[in-house]
Amino acid sequence: MSKLVLIVGPSGSGKGTVIEELKKRHPEFVYPVSCTTRAPREGEIPGTTYSYISEEDFKKGIESGEFLEWAEVHKQSYYGTLKKPILEALESGKTVVREVDIQGFKSIKNIFLKEQLLSIFLISSLDELKARILHRGPMSDEELARRMQSATNEMNESVLCDFKVKSPQGKIKEITDEVEKIILS
Numbered sequence: 001m002s003k004l005v006l007i008v009g010p011s012g013s014g015k016g017t018v019i020e021e022l023k024k025r026h027p028e029f030v031y032p033v034s035c036t037t038r039a040p041r042e043g044e045i046p047g048t049t050y051s052y053i054s055e056e057d058f059k060k061g062i063e064s065g066e067f068l069e070w071a072e073v074h075k076q077s078y079y080g081t082l083k084k085p086i087l088e089a090l091e092s093g094k095t096v097v098r099e100v101d102i103q104g105f106k107s108i109k110n111i112f113l114k115e116q117l118l119s120i121f122l123i124s125s126l127d128e129l130k131a132r133i134l135h136r137g138p139m140s141d142e143e144l145a146r147r148m149q150s151a152t153n154e155m156n157e158s159v160l161c162d163f164k165v166k167s168p169q170g171k172i173k174e175i176t177d178e179v180e181k182i183i184l185s
Contacts, residue, residue, distance in 0.1 A: 002090040004112055005097045005183050008105045009122035010151035012132035014167040015099040021176040022097060030089040030096045038077035069107035074146055102154040120179055121161035126151060128169050
């Protein structure tokens with residue numbers, strides 16, 4: 001049976017890293033790329049990391065109903081998941097793995113049947129999240145405070161997900177082993 005697996009967690013929790021490891025282990029899964037209006041970070045590849053689009057095009061996609069879920073994140077950039085690639089993969093019986101924040105998860109869980117949806121929340125300490133976020137590049141104290149507040153809010157809503165997996169720094173193999181076991185069970 002097809003399944004939509006959502007890897008959920010705040011910025012810096014390791015969602016992208018876990019998905020990169022899953023891609024190596026399970027190339028048969030489908031990993032649709034999200035859209036964003038933010039600029040690419042160093043090392044990110046357009047079409048692989050994200051589809052980078054203008055805010056104008058993103059808003060047109062919202063109006064025409066192209067997104068399964070979307071959000072304005074940190075009051076700066078839009079992020080969203082296109083419906084078409086996910087629905088096509090599910091219709092062909094595939095397992096689809098997507099990274100979303102808690103806002104995206106709450107939107108998606110109201111659309112899919114419970115049997116077709118699996119949600120896994122990655123939990124890290126606030127100190128670890130802060131260090132990981134700062135490692136990505138410099139940011140203002142105001143931006144860091146906003147992200148940490150978002151992380152706290154998201155952690156409080158982790159109870160909405162089917163599973164929680166601890167995501168300590170430097171334990172990617174163990175974290176991915178646990179996520180993989182959940183997906184395959």
